[in-house]
Amino acid sequence: MADMIPVPERMKMSQRPMPEQDPKKRTRNFDEVPLGYKKGDAIYEAQRCLQCDPPPCVGGCPAEIHIPQFIRKIVEEDFASAYLEILKTNNLPAMCGRVCPQEEQCQRVCVYNKMGKPITIGRLERFVSDWARKQDTKEKLPEIKKKRKLVAVVGSGPAGLTCAADLAKMGYDVTIFEALHKPGGVLTYGIPEFRLPKRIVESEVDKIKELGVKVVTDFVVGLTKGVDELGEEFDAIFLANGAGAPQFMHIPGENLNDVYSANEFLTRSNLMKAYKFPEFDTPIKVGKKVVVIGAGNVAMDAARTALRLGAKEVRVVYRRTKEEAPARVEEIAHAEEEGIVFDFLTLPVRILGDEKGNVTGMECIKMQLGEPDESGRRKPLPIEGSNFIMQVDMVVNAIGTTANPIVARSATSVQTNKRGYFMVDEKTRATSREGIFAGGDITRGSATVISAIGDGKKAARAIDSYLSSGGSLRKKTPT
Amino acid sequence: MPKIITKREIAPNIISLKVTAPLIAKRVKPGQFIILMTDERGERIPLTIADYDRENGWIRIVFQVVGKTTAQLSQMNEGDELFSLVGPLGNPSKISNYGTVVTVGGGTGIACVYPITRALKEAGNRVIAIIGAKTKDLIIMEEEMRKASSELLITTDDGSYVRKGFVTEVLDEVLRREEDVKKVWVIGPAPMMKAACEVTKPYQVEMIVSLNAIMVDGTGMCGSCRVTVGGETKFVCVDGPEFNGHLVDWPEFMNRLARYGRQEKLSFEPHEKSYGEKNG
Ligand SMILES: Cc1cc2nc3c(=O)[nH]c(=O)nc-3n(C[C@H](O)[C@H](O)[C@H](O)COP(=O)(O)OP(=O)(O)OC[C@H]3O[C@@H](n4cnc5c(N)ncnc54)[C@H](O)[C@@H]3O)c2cc1C
Ligand SMILES: Cc1cc2nc3c(=O)[nH]c(=O)nc-3n(C[C@H](O)[C@H](O)[C@H](O)COP(=O)(O)OP(=O)(O)OC[C@H]3O[C@@H](n4cnc5c(N)ncnc54)[C@H](O)[C@@H]3O)c2cc1C
Ligand code: SF4
Ligand code: FES
Numbered sequence: 001m002a003d004m005i006p007v008p009e010r011m012k013m014s015q016r017p018m019p020e021q022d023p024k025k026r027t028r029n030f031d032e033v034p035l036g037y038k039k040g041d042a043i044y045e046a047q048r049c050l051q052c053d054p055p056p057c058v059g060g061c062p063a064e065i066h067i068p069q070f071i072r073k074i075v076e077e078d079f080a081s082a083y084l085e086i087l088k089t090n091n092l093p094a095m096c097g098r099v100c101p102q103e104e105q106c107q108r109v110c111v112y113n114k115m116g117k118p119i120t121i122g123r124l125e126r127f128v129s130d131w132a133r134k135q136d137t138k139e140k141l142p143e144i145k146k147k148r149k150l151v152a153v154v155g156s157g158p159a160g161l162t163c164a165a166d167l168a169k170m171g172y173d174v175t176i177f178e179a180l181h182k183p184g185g186v187l188t189y190g191i192p193e194f195r196l197p198k199r200i201v202e203s204e205v206d207k208i209k210e211l212g213v214k215v216v217t218d219f220v221v222g223l224t225k226g227v228d229e230l231g232e233e234f235d236a237i238f239l240a241n242g243a244g245a246p247q248f249m250h251i252p253g254e255n256l257n258d259v260y261s262a263n264e265f266l267t268r269s270n271l272m273k274a275y276k277f278p279e280f281d282t283p284i285k286v287g288k289k290v291v292v293i294g295a296g297n298v299a300m301d302a303a304r305t306a307l308r309l310g311a312k313e314v315r316v317v318y319r320r321t322k323e324e325a326p327a328r329v330e331e332i333a334h335a336e337e338e339g340i341v342f343d344f345l346t347l348p349v350r351i352l353g354d355e356k357g358n359v360t361g362m363e364c365i366k367m368q369l370g371e372p373d374e375s376g377r378r379k380p381l382p383i384e385g386s387n388f389i390m391q392v393d394m395v396v397n398a399i400g401t402t403a404n405p406i407v408a409r410s411a412t413s414v415q416t417n418k419r420g421y422f423m424v425d426e427k428t429r430a431t432s433r434e435g436i437f438a439g440g441d442i443t444r445g446s447a448t449v450i451s452a453i454g455d456g457k458k459a460a461r462a463i464d465s466y467l468s469s470g471g472s473l474r475k476k477t478p479t
Numbered sequence: 480m481p482k483i484i485t486k487r488e489i490a491p492n493i494i495s496l497k498v499t500a501p502l503i504a505k506r507v508k509p510g511q512f513i514i515l516m517t518d519e520r521g522e523r524i525p526l527t528i529a530d531y532d533r534e535n536g537w538i539r540i541v542f543q544v545v546g547k548t549t550a551q552l553s554q555m556n557e558g559d560e561l562f563s564l565v566g567p568l569g570n571p572s573k574i575s576n577y578g579t580v581v582t583v584g585g586g587t588g589i590a591c592v593y594p595i596t597r598a599l600k601e602a603g604n605r606v607i608a609i610i611g612a613k614t615k616d617l618i619i620m621e622e623e624m625r626k627a628s629s630e631l632l633i634t635t636d637d638g639s640y641v642r643k644g645f646v647t648e649v650l651d652e653v654l655r656r657e658e659d660v661k662k663v664w665v666i667g668p669a670p671m672m673k674a675a676c677e678v679t680k681p682y683q684v685e686m687i688v689s690l691n692a693i694m695v696d697g698t699g700m701c702g703s704c705r706v707t708v709g710g711e712t713k714f715v716c717v718d719g720p721e722f723n724g725h726l727v728d729w730p731e732f733m734n735r736l737a738r739y740g741r742q743e744k745l746s747f748e749p750h751e752k753s754y755g756e757k758n759g
Contacts, residue, residue: 179698219565267696283739357738
């Protein structure tokens with residue numbers, strides 16, 4: 001077992017870099033890019049941790065992971081205990097370790113920032129959960145006393161999975177209803193294999209099923225059955241259907257054949273495995289010169305997928321600058337390393353095509369930054385007369401998604417705001433209708449995995465206190 | 480798991496399946512569809528719900544073998560289970576008592592227009608139904624359509640049955656003969672629906688088509704199915720599948736249907752070959 005190194009020595013150690021697949025090689029496969037810490041890397045990095053008391057990092061984690069405690073267990077080489085420590089508060093560590101923006105959360109408030117580089121908490125979280133997945137032994141689940149109350153969860157993304165798992169651990173009988181044929185939400189259909197391998201999503205979902213959670217796929221709430229009908233069968237409901245409806249720019253040429261929404265492009269590739277066509281039946285097209293509109297995580301995923309599917313050139317256009325780009329710093333860096341070209345301060349105004357519907361180019365206008373707007377960001381303004389035509393034959397639109405109204409339409413007296421998101425109490429995630437709670441992207445618009453997880457946890461607590469105090473939807477008729 | 484309970488080849492390459500789906504059967508209304516997958520590697524394909532039995536919990540689908548997935552589906556047998564089946568998707572047809580209405584089905588579109596025709600008649604309309612296909616063998620569901628309508632007109636492209644001509648010609652005659660047709664439903668291949676829209680335009684009659692756009696999820700999540708209607712982008716799966724045919728941008732719609740032509744061939748040909756080898 002490694003000993004604790006004296007603090008002054010520890011502070012001299014440098015941050016362990018993440019081993020990664022070579023950029024030249026990786027653009028030709030869908031394998032994971034960051035390879036993960038080896039045991040030695042993890043122990044070394046864990047030894048740097050100062051075991052602060054109180055630990056500021058925990059305050060930066062929406063899942064409230066006991067960070068110094070699990071890191072301590074890594075130093076002790078007791079990975080099983082490290083894993084159990086994480087599982088106490090986070091049901092999806094292998095995913096969080098890979099896709100959470102730790103640089104804006106736990107790692108941003110790590111004390112090391114004052115003197116050097118923070119502890120790489122996310123990489124350690126990933127190391128521990130990957131180690132656990134490779135062990136044959138199953139964690140022994142504590143005996144749970146069953147409660148005879150039924151909870152329905154709508155949607156199997158991170159918010160739904162978390163809420164379901166927490167409630168199941170408390171003994172509730174939980175059923176998740178999922179519209180697609182596979183659970184996982186964006187983790188399954190949106191985020192590509194090279195960033196989050198699907199076997200990892202499947203294994204984390206399986207763990208949640210082992211807690212007794214039932215997952216009903218191919219069930220569109222609002223069409224197969226409405227929320228109101230579920231309310232007659234369940235004591236409480238958690239709505240976590242995400243914000244999956246793609247938005248378009250409403251510019252000419254947007255419905256040409258080779259214009260995709262990022263959702264369609266990524267769903268074909270990830271959920272339907274079109275990158276393995278024709279071994280899998282769903283087709284996907286990729287142009288020689290592909291342009292992706294937008295600079296969020298979704299845009300980076302689409303651009304990097306296009307490259308791997310064989311595009312010769314992939315560009316990203318964004319109307320603001322790199323500083324404003326919403327994607328994780330790491331993902332922009334990965335995209336740049338892979339040769340993706342960024343055109344900042346550029347706004348598409350028209351997509352050009354021929355009479356068969358093929359894309360032949362995209363007209364853009366150059367932008368400049370004006371005065372800051374309400375959000376504090378400087379507003380991009382078009383530069384008169386700077387229009388130019390970009391030579392492309394495929395366009396992927398990744399400007400964002402919004403609420404899909406199918407669930408809300410079937411939920412009498414559950415209030416939504418004017419953008420279609422469920423209105424909730426921040427702390428309890430309670431909606432305007434007693435017994436119905438909501439969380440994740442459908443309450444705030446597209447955000448992060450960890451904020452969805454945080455909502456799922458809050459809702460589980462609130463649902464527990466609602467049901468424990470005798471509440472039940474089944475007793476009420478909507479008013 | 481949804482199980483195939485009966486399978487009939489009702490015309491060459493046109494198959495009718497009854498599948499257990501109690502939840503879908505309970506809620507479905509005419510005009511809605513399902514999405515299915517035959518197996519884990521399969522594609523998600525949309526098919527109209529041609530009939531249903533709420534009590535016994537089944538739905539019926541009728542499809543033509545046109546590519547890999549429909550071929551695979553046609554090779555499944557009674558007792559087999561589908562990998563995935565979801566629905567009912569899309570908006571139901573707006574059924575009410577309008578007076579005199581016309582429903583038109585071409586090819587497998589006959590199966591799609593059947594539940595709508597039946598519901599319109601049950602709602603008290605006088606329903607003139609027109610069905611057509613390339614040739615006699617491909618006229619499907621004639622008896623069901625006769626029962627479901629007030630008057631049934633049949634036509635074949637080659638004249639091998641009843642009369643020679645396209646459904647659009649029959650539609651034109653009906654509109655000329657009838658004083659007061661309130662609405663026309665036309666379901667069939669895109670070129671036929673487009674031609675029917677041209678026929679009905681001069682008559683100032685409300686024209687409804689059901690669009691067979693290429694879909695993935697069928698719930699409004701991907702936008703694969705988008706179409707321009709009256710200058711606005713609509714998603715066929717959640718805003719349709721029925722639209723005012725006079726407002727549809729047909730050239731764009733037909734271009735988008737051909738999006739994967741090359742890939743479809745790539746996936747179908749090896750399949751045909753290996754199936755042929757296995758089955759002599
Ligand atoms: C391509 C992409 C990359 C991303 N990258 C990152 C990243 O690196 N880091 C990060 O933190 N965040 C990232 N995000 C954002 C993050 O994935 C989301 O914020 C998060 O998944 C939201 O979780 P959720 O549980 O609210 O909803 P979702 O994950 O959207 O899940 C909702 C689920 O509900 C289902 N559903 C919808 N309607 C119905 C219905 N009517 N009936 C039944 N089920 C229904 C959906 O099919 C889906 O499975 C990314 C998003 C995308 C699209
Ligand atoms: C709402 C709706 C209802 C439909 N109802 C019926 C029906 O009742 N009976 C019937 O025979 N057909 C119906 N179709 C068409 C049917 O979905 C296609 O014939 C089927 O997807 C072809 O798949 P394939 O793999 O066999 O052929 P492919 O070789 O993949 O394609 C053949 C042609 O079918 C169309 N197509 C391909 N993939 C899709 C897809 N994922 N979604 C939609 N169309 C696609 C394309 O235009 C293509 O050119 C309907 C389509 C829609 C959208
Ligand atoms: S703030 Fe940094 S050093 Fe302190 S406990 Fe957390 S991870 Fe360790
Ligand atoms: S099929 Fe995906 S939005 Fe219509």
